Amino acid sequence: MTPSCSHRLLFFILLCCNINAGWADTIGIHAGAGSWNHQSSGQITHQGTNADMEKEFGFEDELTGFFFIGVEHPLPFIPNIKLSSYPVETTANRTVTASTEFSFAGTSYTNGTDINTALQWDEQDVLVYYEIVDNIFSLDLGLGAKAIDAKLSVTASGSTHSLRLEETLPIGYAMASVMLPGTGFSFIIEHTSSVLGDIKVKQTNSKLSYMLGYKLGIEAGYRTSNANLDELTGVTGELTFSGPFINLAVNF
16 A cells, blocks of 8 residues: 555544544545555557557556545435545566567657556546435445546657546446445445546446444455547557455444
């Protein structure tokens, strides 16, 4: 877990622990932070040839931090809110071979060229949703916005060529969970999907949650994020970030 995510989780815990009993009876908070071991895969074309995230760019598994916080209340006509941040950061150093030659951002990278590649794909979600069902089985439905700030770059011989994407997309949101009574375990699936925009993005989190006591829990699961870029001007491709994650959580 990155230091910044650890600090955010500590802040959330301290904040929640200072809620007075009367307020906690009407306001619910679920917050947490953790680490995501993601693999970047897929292909992209930008002023060049079709380049593979693993073969040409050389990206492998990376560990990055994430955090989320949701606030729920009893007012029936006002939606609940959830904020989350799931960044992707990965770098690689490699030498281009005859079988991995490619061109990107108007520059060709040929056999024997030493390159440094870097990808940053930051996603921040703001969601508003309603609890449709809330008992042993729970169902939440809502809408929101996803802000994407992404940069993909290749550096060789001191020269860097890159692609920058900044998009804000409307998204739909759904969450379903099932509690196992008397065990402290819950199984949860969350899904978001864009409905408009030049980038089509969808994510799914599947996780098992266990409450340790003192309102502290641990969650572990698998996250998949997929982005289709084919409607962007000058860019085509499809990127997937997927892998297991684990996080601590507080529930009040």
